[in-house]
Amino acid sequence: xxxxxxxxxxxxxxxxxxxxxxxxxxxxxxxxxxxxxxxxxxxxxxxxxxxxxxxxxxxxxxxxxxxxxxxxxxxxxxxxxxxxxxxxxxxxxxxxxxxxxxxxxxxxxxxxxxxxxxxxxxxxxxxxxxxxxxxxxxxxxxxxxxxxxxxxxxxxxxxxxxxxxxxxxxxxxxxxxxxxxxxxxxxxxxxxxxxxxxxxxxxxxxxxxxxxxxxxxxxxxxxxxxxxxxxxxxxxxxxxxxxxxxxxxxxxxxxxxxxxxxxxxxxxxxxxxxxxxxxxxxxxxxxxxxxxxxxxxxxxxxxxxxxxxxxxxxxxxxxxxxxxxxxxxxxxxxxxxxxxxxxxxxxxxxxxxxxxxxxxxxxxxxxxxxxxxxxxxxxxxxxxxxxxxxxxxxxxxxxxxxxxxxx
Amino acid sequence: xxxxxxxxxxxxxxxxxxxxxxxxxxxxxxxxxxxxxxxxxxxxxxxxxxxxxxxxxxxxxxxxxxxxxxxxxxxxxxxxxxxxxxxxxxxxxxxxxxxxxxxxxxxxxxxxxxxxxxxxxxxxxxxxxxxxxxxxxxxxxxxxxxxxxxxxxxxxxxxxxxxxxxxxxx
Numbered sequence: 162x163x164x165x166x167x168x169x170x171x172x173x174x175x176x177x178x179x180x181x182x183x184x185x186x187x188x189x190x191x192x193x194x195x196x197x198x199x200x201x202x203x204x205x206x207x208x209x210x211x212x213x214x215x216x217x218x219x220x221x222x223x224x225x226x227x228x229x230x231x232x233x234x235x236x237x238x239x240x241x242x243x244x245x246x247x248x249x250x251x252x253x254x255x256x257x258x259x260x261x262x263x264x265x266x267x268x269x270x271x272x273x274x275x276x277x278x279x280x281x282x283x284x285x286x287x288x289x290x291x292x293x294x295x296x297x298x299x300x301x302x303x304x305x306x307x308x309x310x311x312x313x314x315x316x317x318x319x320x321x322x323x324x325x326x327x328x329x330x331x332x333x334x335x336x337x338x339x340x341x342x343x344x345x346x347x348x349x350x351x352x353x354x355x356x357x358x359x360x361x362x363x364x365x366x367x368x369x370x371x372x373x374x375x376x377x378x379x380x381x382x383x384x385x386x387x388x389x390x391x392x393x394x395x396x397x398x399x400x401x402x403x404x405x406x407x408x409x410x411x412x413x414x415x416x417x418x419x420x421x422x423x424x425x426x427x428x429x430x431x432x433x434x435x436x437x438x439x440x441x442x443x444x445x446x447x448x449x450x451x452x453x454x455x456x457x458x459x460x461x462x463x464x465x466x467x468x469x470x471x472x473x474x475x476x477x478x479x480x481x482x483x484x485x486x487x488x489x490x491x492x493x494x495x496x497x498x499x500x501x502x503x504x505x506x507x508x509x510x511x512x513x514x515x516x517x518x519x520x521x522x523x524x525x526x527x528x529x530x531x532x533x534x535x536x537x538x539x540x541x542x543x544x545x546x547x548x549x550x551x552x553x554x555x556x557x558x559x560x561x562x563x564x565x566x567x568x
Numbered sequence: 569x570x571x572x573x574x575x576x577x578x579x580x581x582x583x584x585x586x587x588x589x590x591x592x593x594x595x596x597x598x599x600x601x602x603x604x605x606x607x608x609x610x611x612x613x614x615x616x617x618x619x620x621x622x623x624x625x626x627x628x629x630x631x632x633x634x635x636x637x638x639x640x641x642x643x644x645x646x647x648x649x650x651x652x653x654x655x656x657x658x659x660x661x662x663x664x665x666x667x668x669x670x671x672x673x674x675x676x677x678x679x680x681x682x683x684x685x686x687x688x689x690x691x692x693x694x695x696x697x698x699x700x701x702x703x704x705x706x707x708x709x710x711x712x713x714x715x716x717x718x719x720x721x722x723x724x725x726x727x728x729x730x731x732x733x734x735x736x737x738x
Contacts, residue, residue, distance in 0.1 A: 226608050226610060226623060229623045230571075230573025230642075230644060230645065231642055232643065233643055247639060248639060249637065249639070251605060251606055252605055252607040253608055254608060254609045262604065288604055289602055289604040292604060292628075293600075293601070293602040296580045296600075296602050297600070299580070300600075303657070
């Protein structure tokens with residue numbers, strides 16, 4: 162409870178309310194009708210008023226804007242139902258002037274009232290700076306949350322669109338496959354001399370062309386279907402695969418192509434079992450694509466070396482390889498013409514073919530390396546390429562392996 | 569002469585001070601300046617041929633209605649509850665402010681200001697959300713832009729008319 166002095170001197174006796182632990186810098190004394198009786202010298206400047214404004218008999222409401230509208234509270238103070246009316250950090254706006262913040266407290270000072278004024282500008286301005294930073298951070302946070310939501314939504318939409326595109330591509334390629342197979346089969350039939358009479362060279366040439374182009378198209382369709390299969394983030398099958406055996410199988414399957422290209426293929430297997438988890442068909446295709454690319458572009462008399470090993474240290478890649486996993490490496494190195502530095506960033510992009518390859522007339526879709534990258538990523542691995550013009554190219558596949566024998 | 573205390577309340581950075589400045593001084597600042605405590609100004613208006621003085625209380629905004637200092641709201645005849653149309657949370661907080669204001673003064677007259685309308689497309693769902701809340705609370709809603717000045721005068725006129733009508737009725 163507040164204790165008030167019954168003394169009619171201008172200095173009241175307070176233990177002020179806790180929230181009023183402030184430096185009182187001015188006061189205005191009023192009668193019971195809130196008519197000014199007297200004021201400290203500092204009161205008028207605090208309220209931005211000329212000294213004569215606080216003349217005796219003037220209504221307090223006229224000189225103190227914050228009290229307007231608070232008549233009910235003042236009545237409650239008068240009736241003893243309310244201890245005081247405290248208005249904190251009131252900024253009596255002065256256009257073009259520095260902000261001044263006042264705390265105002267109206268109390269009973271029998272038989273009238275006393276209005277205590279204190280200038281809290283310094284503390285308020287400091288608080289303003291802190292709040293400003295706090296609010297700006299909150300706004301930034303809100304914006305980031307909003308942008309994040311929008312990005313997630315866009316990402317979902319993109320995912321759906323990509324899925325729809327893949328589905329359409331799958332349908333289209335699948336539907337193309339059957340008529341293409343028919344065309345190739347009829348071309349084969351026409352060229353089969355055990356069924357039909359031998360064709361004249363003029364007849365044979367276009368039919369052979371139909372057969373060749375049809376096979377190229379069928380290869381492309383199969384490649385597109387492979388790409389579609391690799392769109393999912395995980396392999397369709399999860400088996401334990403002995404990578405050493407898988408590489409040897411791939412080399413054997415491409416032996417004829419190597420002979421035809423007159424390229425020597427050597428292989429150095431791992432000293433320890435190298436078992437990975439995944440889809441053997443997909444990994445065969447990835448390794449096969451690297452090897453067949455090498456055979457295609459290395460040139461006669463060239464050499465391709467494959468090596469399976471545990472790297473002594475992990476390379477610096479972005480994003481880095483997870484150091485908690487055990488990593489194995491397969492390198493495919495050729496001594497072919499190499500890849501120009503300008504082309505290197507694009508070699509894994511779909512349908513990318515270097516200028517030299519395009520001019521060479523060698524057939525290809527430009528999807529082989531894309532399939533390699535997708536296949537390895539699907540298995541939680543990484544593939545990188547290093548190349549030197551006229552020296553050759555090395556593709557390195559990193560795959561996490563498990564310490565168990567393949568079945 | 570009739571004088572009425574009118575408070576501007578709402579979340580921080582929704583544009584209460586900008587509406588206040590646009591209405592009182594017809595000026596706008598692009599930079600955001602946090603309000604501390606309360607800013608007071610008197611504005612004399614002519615409403616339907618009658619003079620009305622508004623004592624405008626531009627209050628400090630917080631993250632929601634719990635941050636409002638109740639002492640500022642005492643004795644207010646009217647209040648403008650402001651939101652930033654680009655920030656959904658500030659619209660969704662409207663019912664809390666309305667409840668708080670009516671709790672302090674059950675007869676208080678309210679107007680909703682959906683501010684920063686210039687930053688929103690005409691079909692943005694936040695407009696609908698604001699309209700739904702206004703309809704449910706049966707409170708006039710004005711889409712404003714302190715930046716362009718759009719509907720700012722109308723906002724204060726709308727509330728001022730209500731205050732005058734209540735005065736006549738009283």
